[in-house]
Each structure stands twice: as C-alpha cells, then as structure tokens.
Amino acid sequence: GAVVSQHPSWVICKSGTSVKIECRSLDFQATTMFWYRQFPKQSLMLMATSNEGSKATYEQGVEKDKFLINHASLTLSTLTVTSAHPEDSSFYICSASHKGVIDTQYFGPGTRLTVL
Amino acid sequence: AQTVTQSQPEMSVQEAETVTLSCTYDTSESDYYLFWYKQPPSRQMILVIRQEAYKQQNATENRFSVNFQKAAKSFSLKISDSQLGDAAMYFCAYEIHTGTASKLTFGTGTRLQVTL
Numbered sequence: 001g002a003v004v005s006q007h008p009s010w011v012i013c014k015s016g017t018s019v020k021i022e023c024r025s026l027d028f029q030a031t032t033m034f035w036y037r038q039f040p041k042q043s044l045m046l047m048a049t050s051n052e053g054s055k056a057t058y059e060q061g062v063e064k065d066k067f068l069i070n071h072a073s074l075t076l077s078t079l080t081v082t083s084a085h086p087e088d089s090s091f092y093i094c095s096a097s098h099k100g101v102i103d104t105q106y107f108g109p110g111t112r113l114t115v116l
Numbered sequence: 117a118q119t120v121t122q123s124q125p126e127m128s129v130q131e132a133e134t135v136t137l138s139c140t141y142d143t144s145e146s147d148y149y150l151f152w153y154k155q156p157p158s159r160q161m162i163l164v165i166r167q168e169a170y171k172q173q174n175a176t177e178n179r180f181s182v183n184f185q186k187a188a189k190s191f192s193l194k195i196s197d198s199q200l201g202d203a204a205m206y207f208c209a210y211e212i213h214t215g216t217a218s219k220l221t222f223g224t225g226t227r228l229q230v231t232l
Contacts, residue, residue, distance in 0.1 A: 034220075043207060043222045044161075091159060095220075103149050103211060103218050107161035 003027055004096050006108035013084055014116055021079045021111045023094030029074035030096035034105060035067075038091040050077055084115040118143045120210050120223035128229040129198045136183075137193045137226045139208030149211040150184065150191045151220070156204040164206070167191065195228075203230045 003026040013019050023033055032051050036044040048064075050056035050071035058064045066088075068080040077096075081088055091112050095105040119142045129135035141150070152164040167175045167184050174182050179196045195202055208223040 032218075038159075043224050044220075045222075046220065049219070093159075093161065095161075097218060103213065104163070104166070105218065105220060107153075110159045 002098075002104075002106040004030075004094065004106045004108040006092075006094055006111050008111060009109065010112040010114075012114045012116065015085055016083055018080055018082045019084055019113060021081075021092055021094075021113075023077045023079070023096070023108050025075045025096045025098070025106070028096075028098045028106075030077070030098055031074065032097050033071055033077035034095045034097075035069060035077075035079050036093040036095070038093060038110075040091075044093060047079075081113065084113070086115045089113055089115045118145075118210050118212065118221050120208055120221050122208055122223035122226050124226045125224070126227045126229070128231060129195070129202075130231050131198055131200060133198055134194060134196045135198055135228065137195075137206055137208075137228070139191045139193070139223055141189050141191065141208075141210045143189070143210065143212075145212055147213075149218075150182075151209040151211065152180070152182070152191075152193045153207045153209060153222075154202075154204045155207060155225075161207075165193065198230050200230050200232075203228055 005024045007022045035047045038044050047062045048056045048058045050069050056069035071077040093110040094108045097105050121140045148169045150167045154162045154164050165177045181194045183192045205225045207225045210221045211218050
C-alpha cells in the first residue's frame with residue numbers, strides 16, 4: 001500500500017514553454033502533498049506543501065508564479081513549471097501523506113526535467 | 117530553523133560487514149520524528165527506518181538499527197551484514213508537525229559503497 005506515482009518520469013522541453021508534472025496517490029487519499037527539488041548530487045529541498053482544496057504554501061525563495069501547484073483532489077497534485085529556463089532543469093519529487101498517518105510521507109519516483 | 121548534518125559524504129563497507137552512518141540535528145522542539153531514507157540509482161526514495169523522539173528505545177528494522185541520543189541530538193544508522201543492494205545515497209531527515217501536516221528537512225546525504 002501507500003503508492004505514489006509521477007508522470008512523466010522524464011521530460012525535455014524548450015526554453016520558454018510550460019511543463020506540467022502529475023503526482024498521484026494510487027491507493028490512499030492524500031490530504032497533503034509535497035513537492036521537492038533535487039539537483040545532481042544534492043539533497044532534497046522542499047519547494048511547497050499543498051493541502052487538498054486550498055492554496056499551496058511555498059518555501060522561502062520559491063517563486064509561486066513560476067511553480068504553480070494545484071491539489072484539486074485527494075489523489076492528484078500537479079506542478080506546472082511556467083516559462084521554463086535551463087536553470088529549472090532538475091529532478092522533481094513529490095510525496096504524499098494521508099490523514100491517518102501524517103508523520104509519514106510516501107515518495108513518488110521523481111521526474112527529471114531538462115530545459116533546452 | 118532546523119538543520120540536519122551528515123558529516124560523511126562517502127562511506128565504504130565490505131560485504132557482510134557493519135557500517136555506521138552519522139547524523140546530527142539541531143532543534144528546539146521536544147516532539148519530532150527522525151528518519152533514514154535510502155535513494156538508490158533509480159532515485160526512488162525508500163524509507164529505511166523511523167524514530168519517534170519521545171521513545172527512548174532505539175528503532176530496529178531487520179539489519180538496520182539506529183543509535184538515538186536525544187540529548188546529544190545524534191541519530192546514527194547502523195547497517196549490519198551489508199549487502200550489495202545496500203549501496204545507495206542515505207539521507208537522514210528530521211520532521212516536525214505543523215497543524216495537520218508534517219515537514220521534512222533532509223541532510224546532505226552519505227553515499228555508501230559496498231565492496232566485495
């Protein structure tokens with residue numbers, strides 16, 4: 001149980017375009033979803049936390065207008081990177097927790113974004 | 117702000133031997149959780165072990181055990197009978213609860229090599 005999927009697993013896009021990444025909880029209702037960013041050989045950095053039906057809470061230094069997060073249902077959150085630039089190239093990982101076990105996050109397999 | 121420090125960027129262990137990965141953290145909270153996550157080359161984050169701060173007993177999961185020293189704010193991971201499949205990046209993480217959700221802070225990671 002507690003499986004989280006991400007789609008796509010990798011994406012290449014041109015500079016200036018927007019890219020949407022989906023995060024789904026497959027067998028539980030995710031009251032909270034988290035988006036992380038991981039640069040090569042570095043740790044995971046939390047970008048934002050989203051609760052179903054409410055606006056996401058962004059970490060300091062993360063541009064909310066650039067990284068749009070939507071958590072419209074209890075099983076789906078999306079991260080849209082708007083007007084992507086090469087410096088946005090990174091590995092994006094989502095995680096989810098559910099109401100019954102808020103102290104454990106279940107991680108998705110990640111999405112590698114390359115902006116040309 | 118909470119910080120998590122892993123002072124060993126890389127460690128190496130021979131197959132079947134025991135290795136200990138270090139982690140220290142800084143916090144003013146009294147109630148929190150600590151985790152060790154494993155990230156193999158696939159980049160999928162895998163929960164190895166967790167420890168509740170209010171529990172004095174060290175957590176154990178098969179070949180993995182922790183040495184939790186709350187006063188010293190130390191949380192080391194011991195891997196016994198190391199296997200080739202244990203080779204990965206290991207991240208120590210600290211978690212606090214904020215309202216209805218949790219927030220994870222990761223250390224910088226330790227790359228573990230397992231040799232024959």
